[in-house]
Amino acid sequence: MNTTNFDNTKYLKYINYKNIKDFNYNQLEILAQELRDFITEVVYHNGGHYGSNLGVVELTISLLRNFDPEQDKIVFDTSHQSYIYKILTDRKEKFHTLRTFKGISGFSKIKESKLDHYGAGHAGTGLSAALGYAKARDILKQDYNVVAVIGDAALTCGVTFEAINNIGQYPSKLIIVLNDNEFSISPNVGAFSIYLKKLRNNPFLVKVEKKVDEVLNLLPINSLIKNFIIDTKNWIEEGFTKVVSPSIVGVIFEEFGIQYIGPVDGHNIKLLDEVLLFAKKLEKPVIIHVLTEKGKGSKEAQEHQEKLHGVAKGKLKISNFIYFSTDEGLKVEKKEDKKLKTYTEVFGETIIELAKNDDKIVAITAAMPSGTGLINFSKLFPDRFFDVGIAEEHAVIFSTTLALKGLKPVVCIYSTFLQRAFDMLIHDVALQNIPVLFVLDRAGIVGEDGPTHHGVFDLSYLRMIPNFQIFVPSNELELKNILYTVLQNLDKPTAIRYPRDNIEGLNNDSKFSIIDLYSWILKYESSLSNYNKKVAILATGRLNRFIPKVISLLEKSNIYSKWYNCISIKPLDNKVLSNLVDYDLILTLEDNVLAGGFGSAVLEYFNDNFYNKKLNLLRIGWGDYFVEHGAIKELYDFYGINEQEIFNKILEKLDLDVIKIGVSNNESV
Ligand SMILES: Cc1ncc(C[n+]2csc(CCOP(=O)(O)OP(=O)(O)O)c2C)c(N)n1
Numbered sequence: 001m002n003t004t005n006f007d008n009t010k011y012l013k014y015i016n017y018k019n020i021k022d023f024n025y026n027q028l029e030i031l032a033q034e035l036r037d038f039i040t041e042v043v044y045h046n047g048g049h050y051g052s053n054l055g056v057v058e059l060t061i062s063l064l065r066n067f068d069p070e071q072d073k074i075v076f077d078t079s080h081q082s083y084i085y086k087i088l089t090d091r092k093e094k095f096h097t098l099r100t101f102k103g104i105s106g107f108s109k110i111k112e113s114k115l116d117h118y119g120a121g122h123a124g125t126g127l128s129a130a131l132g133y134a135k136a137r138d139i140l141k142q143d144y145n146v147v148a149v150i151g152d153a154a155l156t157c158g159v160t161f162e163a164i165n166n167i168g169q170y171p172s173k174l175i176i177v178l179n180d181n182e183f184s185i186s187p188n189v190g191a192f193s194i195y196l197k198k199l200r201n202n203p204f205l206v207k208v209e210k211k212v213d214e215v216l217n218l219l220p221i222n223s224l225i226k227n228f229i230i231d232t233k234n235w236i237e238e239g240f241t242k243v244v245s246p247s248i249v250g251v252i253f254e255e256f257g258i259q260y261i262g263p264v265d266g267h268n269i270k271l272l273d274e275v276l277l278f279a280k281k282l283e284k285p286v287i288i289h290v291l292t293e294k295g296k297g298s299k300e301a302q303e304h305q306e307k308l309h310g311v312a313k314g315k316l317k318i319s320n321f322i323y324f325s326t327d328e329g330l331k332v333e334k335k336e337d338k339k340l341k342t343y344t345e346v347f348g349e350t351i352i353e354l355a356k357n358d359d360k361i362v363a364i365t366a367a368m369p370s371g372t373g374l375i376n377f378s379k380l381f382p383d384r385f386f387d388v389g390i391a392e393e394h395a396v397i398f399s400t401t402l403a404l405k406g407l408k409p410v411v412c413i414y415s416t417f418l419q420r421a422f423d424m425l426i427h428d429v430a431l432q433n434i435p436v437l438f439v440l441d442r443a444g445i446v447g448e449d450g451p452t453h454h455g456v457f458d459l460s461y462l463r464m465i466p467n468f469q470i471f472v473p474s475n476e477l478e479l480k481n482i483l484y485t486v487l488q489n490l491d492k493p494t495a496i497r498y499p500r501d502n503i504e505g506l507n508n509d510s511k512f513s514i515i516d517l518y519s520w521i522l523k524y525e526s527s528l529s530n531y532n533k534k535v536a537i538l539a540t541g542r543l544n545r546f547i548p549k550v551i552s553l554l555e556k557s558n559i560y561s562k563w564y565n566c567i568s569i570k571p572l573d574n575k576v577l578s579n580l581v582d583y584d585l586i587l588t589l590e591d592n593v594l595a596g597g598f599g600s601a602v603l604e605y606f607n608d609n610f611y612n613k614k615l616n617l618l619r620i621g622w623g624d625y626f627v628e629h630g631a632i633k634e635l636y637d638f639y640g641i642n643e644q645e646i647f648n649k650i651l652e653k654l655d656l657d658v659i660k661i662g663v664s665n666n667e668s669v
């Protein structure tokens with residue numbers, strides 16, 4: 001990316017966490033604009049979380065003026081909103097590499113910087129991590145502040161409430177900054193968000209937004225007493241609470257022993273400075289309710305909060321940035337390649353078609369109505385749609401009793417986020433053999449969001465659970481017909497997993513058909529009569545794409561091949577497997593970790609059924625490492641999952657001469 005045109009010569013160039021206190025509020029206002037422009041430029045080129053970061057510019061500036069990231073611990077919940085922090089701490093120069101392979105991560109990462117105090121990507125972990133830091137400080141008799149920055153949507157997570165409960169039990173000096181912008185990715189949901197709205201709209205507090213001093217001045221007290229309030233610990237807690245916490249609405253946090261301050265205008269650095277300085281003096285847990293606007297500074301991001309929560313590379317269209325000088329290209333909005341739909345889109349359309357004819361179908365999402373393709377379903381069938389917030393555990397248990405009453409719950413959760421409900425999948429769904437359909441989007445690597453978001457564990461964590469069946473479509477027709485067939489007779493826990501990707505066409509308007517879910521599909525068989533060796537290729541999902549080229553390379557080397565598209569991971573197609581025993585090599589391919597995945601299942605099958613045969617099995621998938629962030633193709637190439645590498649590995653396993661290119665998939669970064 002070309003950053004040379006970017007005019008950050010005013011303040012951004014000079015300011016960092018060490019000197020940020022030395023600048024005045026006028027200068028900081030200009031810095032805030034420069035930061036917004038910088039983020040816009042980088043997100044335009046690299047994609048990333050846009051609205052969330054534009055909303056916390058002033059808040060992060062103030063945090064770094066009041067806390068020392070070398071000593072204090074600042075924990076960002078989810079951490080998709082940590083861009084400003086990265087820029088102002090120690091990653092300004094590298095920030096243009098955001099989300100690129102080997103570049104800056106889109107989330108906090110302790111491996112990336114000693115100033116990132118906690119890594120995240122999944123929501124709701126902030127308070128627990130912060131309490132651990134606070135308790136460690138107390139036990140070790142150290143002296144530092146702990147600050148947790150959490151979004152309002154984090155309050156839809158069960159784990160956040162577990163932490164709040166625990167903070168009440170083990171109170172400790174701890175500052176929680178509740179960044180309330182009323183949005184999750186979509187508008188925030190749930191009773192708690194309505195409660196926050198009440199706090200937010202308290203008329204008295206609108207005045208407080210202006211200036212804490214002014215509010216103190218409103219009280220019938222003289223300046224001596226005012227100073228006494230500010231300086232005296234015992235009084236300050238009582239006094240400040242009375243001033244800034246609404247008496248109209250009960251403050252729930254206080255019932256948990258957490259002092260409430262707010263609401264506070266999160267775009268007023270001076271006010272934030274005063275409030276943070278005040279909070280720092282308290283020797284107890286305190287929550288500062290900060291009001292921010294998601295997308296602040298960008299007309300587009302404010303108008304399209306949901307769309308511009310996170311954007312893909314080249315998808316940002318910007319018009320109103322003052323310092324934005326790289327306007328070349330900005331006006332050209334790249335047209336999306338509309339020839340191919342995504343898996344998500346096909347799922348979204350199909351589930352509507354099916355629900356029109358089956359009023360038992362209900363859909364559940366955990367804060368991802370758009371991401372999972374359910375947005376149109378939610379509009380067409382509002383009574384059969386549930387957005388439960390960032391509450392994957394609840395979503396799973398909730399679905400079980402819907403199913404027990406005869407409904408057909410379709411629980412749509414990204415592969416990585418369903419990890420959080422692992423116990424519920426076992427204890428609530430599978431143990432009771434309850435028919436729930438899980439639709440796992442973003443299965444396999446997801447690219448730039450990186451290791452917190454890659455969905456590479458689901459085949460392993462689902463396959464081990466009794467009663468579950470698991471299907472992996474590789475094209476549009478398969479996805480439609482698997483959904484149709486499963487939902488005709490949903491009689492056991494079932495999972496369908498697919499990636500964040502375009503889906504192979506086969507776009508026809510044919511009626512749905514019942515398919516044989518458990519038979520693997522023979523895609524190709526060599527017609528070579530004289531061949532060296534015989535290879536069976538068992539491919540799953542999008543990795544089928546690599547196979548035509550691999551087969552053509554194999555045939556050039558006079559190797560016979562038979563290729564199956566394995567749509568059922570559990571159960572395996574034992575009929576096919578039992579006929580492969582005399583092959584020179586059996587190759588499995590999966591967009592999942594090798595440990596416990598599809599290849600392991602095949603290995604177990606042969607071990608259990610043909611233990612006296614010598615089998616040559618090659619498993620291709622992700623090794624014993626976390627896959628880094630980067631473009632999907634780049635990651636496949638780096639870790640050795642591409643046509644040439646698959647071919648080379650086959651030759652190597654067959655003890656034939658190999659020309660090695662790239663790196664082995666055991667190599668980590
Ligand atoms: C466990 C989990 N489920 C879902 C997500 C997807 N997700 C990423 S950010 C986000 C919304 C976060 O909202 P909030 O915390 O209020 O922060 P904001 O972006 O509004 O500043 C969601 C649902 C996630 N990161 N983790």
